[in-house]
Amino acid sequence: xxxxxxxxxxxxxxxxxxxxxxxxxxxxxxxxxxxxxxxxxxxxxxxxxxxxxxxxxxxxxxxxxxxxxxxxxxxxxxxxxxxxxxxxxxxxxxxxxxxxxxxxxxxxxxxxxxxxxxxxxxxxxxxxxxxxxxxxxxxxxxxxxxxxxxxxxxxxxxxxxxxxxxxxxxxxxxxxxxxxxxxxxxxxxxxxxxxxxxxxxxxxxxxxxxxxxxxxxxxxxxxxxxxxxxxxxxxxxxxxxxxxxxxxxxxxxxxxxxxxxxxxxxxxxxxxxxxxxxxxxxxxxxxxxxxxxxxxxxxxxxxxxxxxxxxxxxxxxxxxxxxxxxxxxxxxxxxxxxxxxxxxxxxxxxxxxxxxxxxxxxxxxxxxxxxxxxxxxxxxxxxxxxxxxxxxxxxxxxxxxxxxxxxxxxxxxxxxxxxxxxxxxxxxxxxxxxxxxxxxxxxxxxxxxxxxxxxxxxxxxxxxxxxxxxxxxxxxxxxxxxxxxxxxxxxxxxxxxxxxxxxxxxxxxxxxxxxxxxxxxxxxxxxxxxxxxxxxxxxxxxxxxxxxxxxxxxxxxxxxxxxxxxxxxxxxxxxxxxxxxxxxxxxxxxxxxxxxxxxxxxxxxxx
Amino acid sequence: xxxxxxxxxxxxxxxxxxxxxxxxxxxxxxxxxxxxxxxxxxxxxxxxxxxxxxxxxxxxxxxxxxxxxxxxxxxxxxxxxxxxxxxxxxxxxxxxxxxxxxxxxxxxxxxxxxxxxxxxxxxxxxxxxxxxxxxxxxxxxxxxxxxxxxxxxxxxxxxxxxxxxxxxxxx
Numbered sequence: 162x163x164x165x166x167x168x169x170x171x172x173x174x175x176x177x178x179x180x181x182x183x184x185x186x187x188x189x190x191x192x193x194x195x196x197x198x199x200x201x202x203x204x205x206x207x208x209x210x211x212x213x214x215x216x217x218x219x220x221x222x223x224x225x226x227x228x229x230x231x232x233x234x235x236x237x238x239x240x241x242x243x244x245x246x247x248x249x250x251x252x253x254x255x256x257x258x259x260x261x262x263x264x265x266x267x268x269x270x271x272x273x274x275x276x277x278x279x280x281x282x283x284x285x286x287x288x289x290x291x292x293x294x295x296x297x298x299x300x301x302x303x304x305x306x307x308x309x310x311x312x313x314x315x316x317x318x319x320x321x322x323x324x325x326x327x328x329x330x331x332x333x334x335x336x337x338x339x340x341x342x343x344x345x346x347x348x349x350x351x352x353x354x355x356x357x358x359x360x361x362x363x364x365x366x367x368x369x370x371x372x373x374x375x376x377x378x379x380x381x382x383x384x385x386x387x388x389x390x391x392x393x394x395x396x397x398x399x400x401x402x403x404x405x406x407x408x409x410x411x412x413x414x415x416x417x418x419x420x421x422x423x424x425x426x427x428x429x430x431x432x433x434x435x436x437x438x439x440x441x442x443x444x445x446x447x448x449x450x451x452x453x454x455x456x457x458x459x460x461x462x463x464x465x466x467x468x469x470x471x472x473x474x475x476x477x478x479x480x481x482x483x484x485x486x487x488x489x490x491x492x493x494x495x496x497x498x499x500x501x502x503x504x505x506x507x508x509x510x511x512x513x514x515x516x517x518x519x520x521x522x523x524x525x526x527x528x529x530x531x532x533x534x535x536x537x538x539x540x541x542x543x544x545x546x547x548x549x550x551x552x553x554x555x556x557x558x559x560x561x562x563x564x565x566x567x568x569x570x571x572x573x574x575x576x577x578x579x580x581x582x583x584x585x586x587x588x589x590x591x592x593x594x595x596x597x598x599x600x601x602x603x604x605x606x607x608x609x610x611x612x613x614x615x616x617x618x619x620x621x622x623x624x625x626x627x628x629x630x631x632x633x634x635x636x637x638x639x640x641x642x643x644x645x646x647x648x649x650x651x652x653x654x655x656x657x658x659x660x661x662x663x664x665x666x667x668x669x670x671x672x673x674x675x676x677x678x679x680x681x682x683x684x685x686x687x688x689x690x691x692x693x694x695x696x697x698x699x700x701x702x703x704x705x706x707x708x709x710x711x712x713x714x715x716x717x718x719x720x721x722x723x724x725x726x727x728x729x730x731x732x733x734x735x736x737x738x739x740x741x742x743x744x745x746x747x748x749x750x751x752x753x754x755x756x757x758x759x760x761x762x763x764x765x766x767x768x
Numbered sequence: 769x770x771x772x773x774x775x776x777x778x779x780x781x782x783x784x785x786x787x788x789x790x791x792x793x794x795x796x797x798x799x800x801x802x803x804x805x806x807x808x809x810x811x812x813x814x815x816x817x818x819x820x821x822x823x824x825x826x827x828x829x830x831x832x833x834x835x836x837x838x839x840x841x842x843x844x845x846x847x848x849x850x851x852x853x854x855x856x857x858x859x860x861x862x863x864x865x866x867x868x869x870x871x872x873x874x875x876x877x878x879x880x881x882x883x884x885x886x887x888x889x890x891x892x893x894x895x896x897x898x899x900x901x902x903x904x905x906x907x908x909x910x911x912x913x914x915x916x917x918x919x920x921x922x923x924x925x926x927x928x929x930x931x932x933x934x935x936x937x938x939x
Contacts, residue, residue: 181819188819269874503854503861508880513805514843516882519854521861521868 201225208236210509215496218244218251219291232263234273242291243284245485250287255280259535265527273532276551281539284601327484331681333476334469350717352455358448359721362441366728369434373736376427382420382743389413389750396757410758417751424747428740435733442726449718456710470692471668471683474656478603479670479683483631486622487676490580490589493565499582501559520556528557537569541598547571558582573597586626594619600637604645608653613666614639629679631672640666659694660687786824788909792901794824796894798831803839803893804886809876827901843882846889850881853888 196203205225212220223238236257243249259276350356392406392413399406498504501522508515520529532554539547549569555561564581578591600613616637623630642661644653668685786794800814818828839846853860867873877883 175822177820178822185816185819267871267875268869503864505855508882511805511807513840514847514882516847516850516880516885517855518877518880519864521865521879523865523869526869 201227204234207509210511212241213293214507214509214515216241216244216251216492218242218293229263232261234259234261240287242287244292244488245481247290247292248287250285250291251283253280253282253285254278259532268527269529270527271530272527273530274534276532276535277538278535279538281537283539283541327487327676327679328477328480330677330679331476331480333480333681334473353452353714353717354455355445355448355452355718355721358441358445359725362438362445363725363728365441366438366725366732369438370732370736373427373431373434373732374739376430377736377739377743380420380423380427380743382424382747385416385420386746386750389417389754393750393753393757396754396761399761401761401763407758407761410754410761414751414754414758417747417754421744421747421751424740424743428737428744431733431736431740435737438729438733442729445722445725449714449722452718453711453714456714471670471685471688472681474605474687474691475603475668475670475683475685476681477606479633479672479681482620482633482670483622483629483672483679483681486591486620486631487624487629490591490622490624493580493589494582494587497556497558497565497580497582499559499585499587501557522557522560524560526560528555528560531555531561537567539569541574541595545571545573547574547576549576588623588625590621590623592619592621600635602643603635605656607656608645609656609660610643610645611666612641612643613637614641616666624676627675627677629672629674629676633668633670635666635668637666638664640664655694656691659691663687663690786827788902788905790822791824791827791905792898793821794818794827795831795901796897797823798828798833799835799897800890800894801828801832802835802837803842803890805839805877805880805883808883809872810887831897831901839886842886842889846882846885848881849885849888850883851885853884854879854881 201224204227205222208225209220209222219240219242221238221240221242222236225237226235227233234257237255239252239254239257241251241253243251257276257278259273262272262274265272392409396406396410496506501524503519503521505517505519508518522528533552535551535554537549537551539549541547547569548571549567551567552565553561553563554565555563558564558581562583564579564583566580567576567578569576573596574594576593579589581588594617596617597615598618600616600618603611603613605611613635614637616635616639618636619632619634621630621632640663642657642663644657663686665686668683670681670683672679672681674680797814797818801811804811817823818825854864864879868879878887
């Protein structure tokens with residue numbers, strides 16, 4: 162560095178690099194060009210990623226056309242895989258053409274005024290597994306939020322749980338009697354309820370005994386009775402003019418009456434308690450009966466009750482329908498939470514950690530997404546087109562003030578759905594009735610396939626809060642049967658022998674209870690026929706197995722029940738005996754005192 | 769090739785005519801790009817600032833390259849910070865609600881836990897980074913810089929014409 166340079170004052174540094182303006186302008190032009198060239202592709206990728214994250218299954222799109230000037234978005238070739246079945250699509254659409262509002266986009270809100278969806282098909286096959294494994298951190302579900310606090314994601318996803326657990330929770334009986342033998346497994350006492358019921362009743366009996374003994378002791382009738390008897394003896398030598406003795410007698414009679422009232426009141430209390438304990442005893446018998454049923458279910462005893470045959474035959478298929486409906490309802494609840502509480506949802510996957518994206522809806526503002534009106538054209542059996550209307554699909558019904566509705570009506574088809582999340586307790590209902598359509602095949606658990614052909618089917622599903630009500634009905638007069646490719650088993654052969662000659666199907670499955678504790682009942686015209694046939698084929702074995710199970714449950718439950726029953730009898734008997742003794746003594750003292758009094762006064766009634 | 773470019777960038781930046789403050793400011797802004805998820809609206813603004821303000825463009829590229837892996841490593845921390853701010857602090861809900869419903873702000877993706885956490889972290893660290901980098905460049909130029917300029921490695925690395933690309937934005 163030269164001396165001149167050293168002595169020169171430091172050059173003033175300009176804050177702005179003006180020569181960069183041109184490259185930035187060029188860069189912006191490149192961005193615009195990139196949008197023109199790749200904008201559609203980018204929107205396609207964003208829609209695929211967001212859809213996959215939302216549904217939990219692959220969402221593929223052939224191509225997308227976006228026109229910002231016309232505020233129009235067209236999606237071609239949409240495929241949404243099934244989150245439950247590996248090689249099945251939930252839906253496919255040829256084209257979705259919608260008009261959106263431009264200004265809300267600057268607030269990252271997508272408001273679609275009109276959408277036309279054409280060529281929708283449901284349940285189509287696919288060649289690759291479309292299910293997506295959710296990362297643990299991303300299996301977010303809205304928990305019930307505390308007031309003023311954002312709804313945080315919890316794990317695991319309730320939707321996923323519902324998909325995985327509903328069938329398990331229904332405890333559908335098996336139809337496995339391979340090689341004509343019935344397997345009877347070991348009972349797991351921890352799953353039986355008699356022990357808990359017996360312990361609870363024993364505790365109640367002990368507690369009642371202590372309480373009754375204390376109450377009887379608290380009556381302290383002994384001194385009163387002794388005083389009354391002593392007074393009666395004193396009156397033997399008293400004169401009619403002894404007014405003091407007469408007054409004492411009257412007071413004592415009053416005391417005895419009061420003691421009698423107390424004893425009677427306690428007697429009523431003990432009688433009520435004893436009745437309660439007797440109900441508990443009856444409850445022990447119910448618990449034992451329940452344990453017997455549980456034992457049968459656990460060891461997969463092929464029950465001969467026609468309703469259980471129905472559940473074994475069609476329970477899996479029915480549960481599948483209900484599971485699917487429950488999954489989509491759960492998903493709707495996850496993305497459309499009630500109220501205006503901040504709501505967290507997993508962000509679309511990216512190279513870096515995705516994190517959680519939180520929506521903060523505000524009163525009188527627009528929701529993050531609102532599809533106002535959609536005309537939907539779909540096919541159900543690849544032969545006919547049906548038209549439907551979807552309205553007010555949104556992320557916040559509290560803002561739009563409208564429930565989401567869908568309906569489609571045609572001579573042979575009636576479909577409807579209502580998702581009402583405007584109130585704290587959401588109500589979701591869906592129903593569909595198809596008449597004279599080709600029904601899908603049903604794979605039965607014994608390796609037999611039911612081909613219902615043309616017939617009618619209806620599905621009703623409602624989730625009111627957490628309460629489930631659902632029904633699935635199938636009717637066909639042209640049923641045929643086929644062996645599944647898995648090959649025929651002994652059970653399958655029996656089922657085949659019985660059912661292959663049956664040409665009608667009348668099936669009803671009903672789901673009730675709550676999502677965490679559901680209950681399924683299934684009836685069909687095939688149940689009785691199969692039950693009778695199985696009974697004749699396996700009657701002796703079944704009888705033996707049932708006797709074995711009954712003996713096992715008896716051996717487990719009776720030693721628990723008998724001492725508790727004895728204890729209840731002893732406790733109530735003791736209490737009633739003590740009380741009876743007190744009542745007898747009081748009555749005796751009262752009688753003696755009155756006799757003395759009468760003899761003293763010569764039968765004249767004193768005021 | 770990438771390492772060579774990085775070395776070229778480091779050498780040309782550290783030995784440029786830019787002041788240590790310009791280099792440090794560039795690196796601190798580059799750290800912003802690296803620490804926060806790249807495809808965010810705020811990074812467009814940061815990039816525009818890097819280009820428009822008279823800071824070292826090379827420094828920004830170094831900051832970006834160095835802090836991108838750091839960003840990946842710290843993502844769990846950012847997620848946790850964002851979670852705390854967005855979901856566990858009810859007193860801030862009003863602010864987030866206002867920003868969420870305002871124009872443009874939602875485009876920054878601030879309502880994502882990782883984005884908000886990393887943005888806050890970068891903002892807090894901006895000045896400490898700036899002063900640290902300025903001190904570091906000062907020390908480098910006063911000690912190792914003159915010696916390194918005489919080594920063969922320096923001449924080999926800086927001989928490439930690719931260095932000229934960085935000179936377009938050299939302060």
